[in-house]
Structure formats: structure tokens, C-alpha cells
Amino acid sequence: xxxxxxxxxxxxxxxxxxxxxxxxxxxxxxxxxxxxxxxxxxxxxxxxxxxxxxxxxxxxxxxxxxxxxxxxxxxxxxxxxxxxxxxxxxxxxxxxxxxxxxxxxxxxxxxxxxxxxxxxxxxxxxxxxxxxxxxxxxxxx
Amino acid sequence: xxxxxxxxxxxxxxxxxxxxxxxxxxxxxxxxxxxxxxxxxxxxxxxxxxxxxxxxxxxxxxxxxxxxxxxxxxxxxxxxxxxxxxxxxxxxxxxxxxxxxxxxxxxxxxxxxxxxxxxxxxxxxxxxxxxxxxxxxxxxxxxxxxxxxxxxxxxxxxxxxxxxxxxxxxxxxxxxxxxxxxxxxxxxxxxxxxxxxxxxxxxxxxxxxxxxxxxxxxxxxxxxxxxxxxxxxxxxxxxxxxxxxxxxxxxxxxxxxxxxxxxxxxxxxxxxxxxxxxxxxxxxxxxxxxxxxxxxxxxxxxxxxxxxxxxxxxxxxxxxxxxxxxxxxxxxxxxxxxxxxxxxxxxxxxxxxxxxxxxxxxxxxxxxxxxxxxxxxxxxxxxxxxxxxxxxxxxxxxxxxxxxxxxxxxxxxxxxxxxxxxxxxxxxxxxxxxxxxxxxxxxxxxxxxxxxxxxxxxxxxxxxxxxxxxxxxxxxxxxxxxxxxxx
Numbered sequence: 001x002x003x004x005x006x007x008x009x010x011x012x013x014x015x016x017x018x019x020x021x022x023x024x025x026x027x028x029x030x031x032x033x034x035x036x037x038x039x040x041x042x043x044x045x046x047x048x049x050x051x052x053x054x055x056x057x058x059x060x061x062x063x064x065x066x067x068x069x070x071x072x073x074x075x076x077x078x079x080x081x082x083x084x085x086x087x088x089x090x091x092x093x094x095x096x097x098x099x100x101x102x103x104x105x106x107x108x109x110x111x112x113x114x115x116x117x118x119x120x121x122x123x124x125x126x127x128x129x130x131x132x133x134x135x136x137x138x139x140x141x
Numbered sequence: 142x143x144x145x146x147x148x149x150x151x152x153x154x155x156x157x158x159x160x161x162x163x164x165x166x167x168x169x170x171x172x173x174x175x176x177x178x179x180x181x182x183x184x185x186x187x188x189x190x191x192x193x194x195x196x197x198x199x200x201x202x203x204x205x206x207x208x209x210x211x212x213x214x215x216x217x218x219x220x221x222x223x224x225x226x227x228x229x230x231x232x233x234x235x236x237x238x239x240x241x242x243x244x245x246x247x248x249x250x251x252x253x254x255x256x257x258x259x260x261x262x263x264x265x266x267x268x269x270x271x272x273x274x275x276x277x278x279x280x281x282x283x284x285x286x287x288x289x290x291x292x293x294x295x296x297x298x299x300x301x302x303x304x305x306x307x308x309x310x311x312x313x314x315x316x317x318x319x320x321x322x323x324x325x326x327x328x329x330x331x332x333x334x335x336x337x338x339x340x341x342x343x344x345x346x347x348x349x350x351x352x353x354x355x356x357x358x359x360x361x362x363x364x365x366x367x368x369x370x371x372x373x374x375x376x377x378x379x380x381x382x383x384x385x386x387x388x389x390x391x392x393x394x395x396x397x398x399x400x401x402x403x404x405x406x407x408x409x410x411x412x413x414x415x416x417x418x419x420x421x422x423x424x425x426x427x428x429x430x431x432x433x434x435x436x437x438x439x440x441x442x443x444x445x446x447x448x449x450x451x452x453x454x455x456x457x458x459x460x461x462x463x464x465x466x467x468x469x470x471x472x473x474x475x476x477x478x479x480x481x482x483x484x485x486x487x488x489x490x491x492x493x494x495x496x497x498x499x500x501x502x503x504x505x506x507x508x509x510x511x512x513x514x515x516x517x518x519x520x521x522x523x524x525x526x527x528x529x530x531x532x533x534x535x536x537x538x539x540x541x542x543x544x545x546x547x548x549x550x551x552x553x554x555x556x557x558x559x560x561x562x563x564x565x566x567x568x569x570x571x572x573x574x575x576x577x578x579x580x581x582x583x584x585x586x587x588x589x590x591x592x593x594x595x596x597x598x599x600x601x602x603x604x605x606x607x608x609x610x611x612x613x614x615x616x617x618x619x620x621x622x623x624x625x626x627x628x
Contacts (some may be wrong), residue, residue, distance in 0.1 A: 001373065001376075001377070003376070003377035003378070004193030004340065004376045004377065004378050005307060005377060005378050007309065007311050007571060008566065008568050009459065009568075010340055010561065010564045010565045010568050010595075011565065011568050011569060011572065011591070011594075012594055018572070018576075021575065021576045021577075022572070022575050022576075025575040025576070025577070041377050042377070043221060043307065043373055043377050043378055043379050044379075046307070062542075083309070084310075089495075090300075090495050090516075091186040091300055092300070093300050093303070093304055093309075094303070094304070094309045094310075094626075095309055095310060096309050096311075096575075097307075097309045097310060100308070107373070107375065108374070109373075109374040109375075109377060110374065111370055111371060111374035112363050113375075119363055120363070120403070120404065121363075121366070121367065123366075123370040123405065125370070125373060127377075
């Protein structure tokens with residue numbers, strides 16, 4: 001399967017040139033660009049690990065692409081996403097977020113159901129990869 | 142008409158028994174300067190033949206505040222001058238002989254805090270049936286900050302909705318399940334699953350899906366939540382379906398909303414026809430229960446569409462932002478339903494901005510400060526398809542739900558393919574826009590290019606490429622670029 005979180009998951013994986021153009025778009029808007037990674041892509045996993053702090057003061061896409069390359073060197077077997085953060089009043093949140101790196105194999109999720117009264121079901125979504133400890137989840141790849 | 146002086150009768154003579162013209166009773170005060178705390182309404186007044194326009198406008202002020210048809214001495218037991226609404230400006234409507242824009246100021250104390258029902262009972266109460274008028278339309282309102290702050294506002298708001306859904310940087314995609322009537326719960330859930338798995342963020346009940354013989358509401362809720370959870374697991378993405386909880390009584394609506402909540406839905410839906418009080422109750426319920434609240438504007442065209450009579454949708458949008466819904470259908474411009482581009486832009490700004498400057502070209506007659514009230518997500522729905530993606534993004538921007546009902550479910554290779562086509566078209570357009578391309582003009586090219594790696598998009602473009610709805614709008618703003626003379 002293919003995790004379709006983020007802004008561009010339905011397109012073919014972005015090239016570095018395409019990623020740099022999106023980063024430049026964020027910088028031109030005055031947003032802070034942030035790089036995060038995880039090996040647990042559960043849809044409710046909000047807090048991916050940060051590759052350093054959001055780059056509030058970096059104004060050059062090339063610098064961010066270098067950080068991304070470094071992050072890929074260490075965590076190339078995990079999901080990596082790039083986001084743009086807008087601190088202006090009334091927003092103060094993420095403005096764009098997209099995946100720039102994925103594991104080669106994406107095992108996806110298991111949906112568990114437990115039956116309750118009145119035909120109600122309780123649902124739980126399990127990431128197959130998260131069955132193993134953090135850091136070993138995509139180790140076979 | 143040259144009536145720039147107040148002609149209000151004062152003192153003892155004002156309260157002599159009998160009938161007196163409204164403009165002499167204190168409802169026409171051309172020198173009045175509205176206070177920052179006044180509610181201001183702008184009406185389009187079309188008097189009956191032979192009725193003096195100033196008198197007609199003063200009568201609107203009177204009948205929407207303290208007046209009755211004759212002088213009453215009991216006014217003297219009150220601070221009557223404060224409670225009288227004051228018409229302070231009358232302009233002829235450009236290019237519309239016989240109609241006048243009346244600006245009327247109301248003291249804040251005329252209204253109960255935080256109640257749309259109370260506000261509307263005055264402003265659009267008896268006055269709309271007043272015989273000396275041929276027609277009357279409420280065009281716009283200025284809501285003072287002091288009043289705005291008495292309302293909850295959108296239960297969730299655009300920013301928090303995006304955070305909860307983990308979706309940023311692009312319009313959200315939805316579809317209304319079709320056919321709107323007749324599907325069983327089991328079949329209905331199938332449509333939801335296919336559309337969500339194919340790439341949509343939301344599916345939606347239609348306005349008239351409540352609890353009918355072919356599908357009772359519990360069946361729909363149970364099958365829909367199975368579909369949502371399955372689609373979430375299949376994609377790793379948060380999904381939702383607007384479960385319509387509209388029902389005959391508040392008790393029924395609460396019961397349905399509670400059930401949706403218990404099943405883990407992140408959004409419920411109501412129809413505008415349930416009324417302002419019910420809408421505010423559901424907004425409070427939604428805030429208490431971390432639920433996004435979708436409003437379908439069923440019924441609005443009965444009073445918003447004609448330029449001469451009724452209430453402009455821009456006013457309904459303002460009331461709904463105060464009332465506290467999170468989504469509102471606000472037009473598509475290019476789709477099958479009414480929507481002049483400039484007027485629609487005005488509605489979208491009212492939903493999404495923290496401050497609306499006066500902008501006559503967009504039909505916005507007043508500066509409006511929203512005082513940090515949450516933003517309301519507009520929804521574009523009705524006769525739109527993937528081939529229009531560049532126009533939709535250009536006209537409606539990024540914070541909008543684009544709902545392709547027929548444009549998803551009518552895809553020749555099925556619902557999933559339809560959903561995928563829409564999502565790919567959207568992502569390709571956002572990518573191109575952010576890269577700085579002239580996506581409005583290059584739109585068709587960008588779509589064709591994206592279709593090279595996406596067969597469903599190619600098929601969608603083939604089927605719907607020539608579908609447009611180009612009809613004259615019935616509700617466009619009347620304005621002249623320079624301020625008109627007061628009469």
C-alpha cells in the first residue's frame with residue numbers, strides 16, 4: 001500500500017528539484033520549514049521526530065535540501081516529511097506538509113474490530129510496522 | 142428630496158395621539174453618526190408607487206425596532222430615543238430606479254447577547270411584510286466587536302479542523318453520496334468506502350437524507366463508520382463522513398449526534414432549515430464533543446437569490462459564522478448553482494478572513510472585524526469536476542472543501558477511480574501553483590500531463606471536458622465605483 005498523508009502522495013514521488021521548489025514556496029511565504037521522520041505512520045501519530053528545530057532563520061532552499069540529504073542518510077528507511085509553519089496571528093500552525101521519503105515496502109495497517117452491543121463496533125488501527133520496536137521496523141529493507 | 146436635516150418632532154408634540162410619519166417620529170436621522178457599538182443593517186428598499194423613499198426607509202427602521210403604526214404614550218416610559226433604530230443614509234440603488242439603499246443603525250441594547258434568533262426577529266421580523274413596501278432585501282450587516290464577542294463562533298474552525306485531520310496546504314476533497322434517496326444503509330456505506338479509499342477526505346449525506354423507510358439513520362451511521370475506518374486503514378489517512386443529524390426535534394438530533402460521537406465520527410451535519418436556535422444548540426454541542434459541524438444551506442435560495450427581496454447570502458454567512466458552524470456551502474462560481482464570481486468572493490472572505498474591508502465590488506458594504514472568531518470553511522458543491530481544478534483553485538483558494546458528487550460517482554470506471562482522478566488533479570495543480578507556474582492559464586495542460594501517469598484522471602477529463610454551466614447570475618452586486626449621492 002501507499003500511505004497517502006500529506007499534500008502530494010497521489011503524485012509520483014517528488015524529485016529533489018520538485019521538493020526544492022516547494023521549499024522555496026514556503027520560504028517565500030515567510031514560513032519556517034521543518035523536517036520530521038518516523039517509522040510509525042499511524043494516521044493519529046501527530047508527533048513525528050524532528051530533525052533539529054524548525055528552520056526559522058534559514059532563507060535558502062539549498063540549505064534545507066542539505067539538511068534533508070543528511071536526514072535521509074541517517075533515516076532513509078523511514079518516512080520523512082517536510083512542512084511549512086506559519087506563525088502569523090490567526091493561523092499559527094502548519095500551512096503545508098508533504099512526504100519526501102518512504103520505506104521501500106509499506107506494509108500498511110490492520111483494522112481490528114471488537115463487537116459491542118447494538119451492532120456497534122469499536123475500531124482500532126494497527127500499523128503493521130509498529131509491531132516491532134522503534135528503529136527496527138523497516139530493518140529488513 | 143434634499144432632506145439632510147432631521148425633521149423629528151420633539152417634545153410634547155411627538156407624543157400627541159394619532160398617526161405620524163415615521164420620518165418625523167425619529168427613525169430618520171440624517172446627521173446621526175453610528176457608534177462603534179451599533180449594529181448596522183443595509184436594506185434595499187423598494188417602496189410602493191407614490192410612497193416617499195425617505196419615509197419608506199424610516200418605516201423600515203421603525204418597524205424593525207420600536208415603532209408601531211400609531212403613536213403610543215408608553216414610549217415615554219423608556220429611553221425611546223436610544224431604542225429607536227435610526228436610518229441615517231439613503232442612496233438610490235445604482236441602475237435600479239425605484240430602489241434605495243437604506244443604512245440603519247441599531248443600539249446594541251436592542252439585542253440579546255449571543256442569540257441569532259433574537260437578532261433576526263428584529264431585523265427580518267414583521268418589517269418584511271410591511272404593506273407600503275413592494276419589496277425589501279437585507280443586503281449586509283455590520284456587527285460590532287462588542288456583539289461578535291458574545292457568540293461562540295465556529296465550534297472547531299479551519300485551523301483546528303486541519304490539525305485534527307492532519308491535512309494542510311490544499312483544499313479538502315469531498316463528495317455527496319448519490320443517488321441522494323433510496324440507497325439502503327449497506328449500499329450507502331459502499332459508496333462512502335469507495336470514495337474515501339480512492340482519495341477523498343470526506344463524504345457527505347445529502348440534505349434530505351435523515352431517516353426514511355429505505356434507510357433508517359442508525360443503519361446509515363453504522364455502515365458509514367465501517368466505511369470510514371476501513372478507508373483510514375487502507376490509506377493511513379484520516380477520513381470522515383458528514384452524518385446528517387437533522388431531525389424533527391432537538392431531542393432526536395441530540396440522540397443522533399450522540400450516536401455519531403459514540404461511533405467515533407469526527408464530523409456531523411445539519412441543515413439550515415432546522416432554524417437558528419437549533420443551529421446554535423448544535424454548535425455548542427459540537428464544541429463540547431470535539432466534533433466538526435457541517436451546515437448544508439438547504440432552503441436558502443428561497444430568500445437569497447432574488448436581488449429585490451429577501452436576505453443576501455452574505456448576511457446568512459455572517460450569522461452562521463456567529464452561530465458557530467464549521468462548514469458552510471458558499472457557492473462554486475463554475476458549477477451548476479447560482480454564483481456570481483465577485484459576490485461569491487465576498488461570501489468566502491466573510492467566512493475566512495479576520496477582517497473584511499468594505500468592498501462594494503464584492504457586495505461587502507461595511508468593514509467587518511471578526512475579533513478572532515474562528516474561521517468558517519466554505520464548501521463548494523454542485524456540478525463541479527476535475528477538469529475545472531485550476532479555475533476552482535484560482536477562484537476559491539486553498540481553505541475550501543471541493544465536493545465532487547457526480548464528478549466522483551459518475552466516473553466511467555467507478556467511484557474509486559473518480560475519487561483518485563479528483564485527488565490527482567488537485568495535487569498536480571497545487572504542486573504547479575507552488576512552483577510559481579501560471580496555473581490558471583496552463584491548467585488544462587497541467588491536468589493532461591498529470592493524466593499521463595493517472596488513467597482515471599484521463600478518463601474523467603475525456604468524459605467531462607466540455608461540461609460548463611454558463612448562465613447569467615441573478616444576484617450580482619449593484620455598485621458604482623464612486624460613492625453615490627445621498628437623496
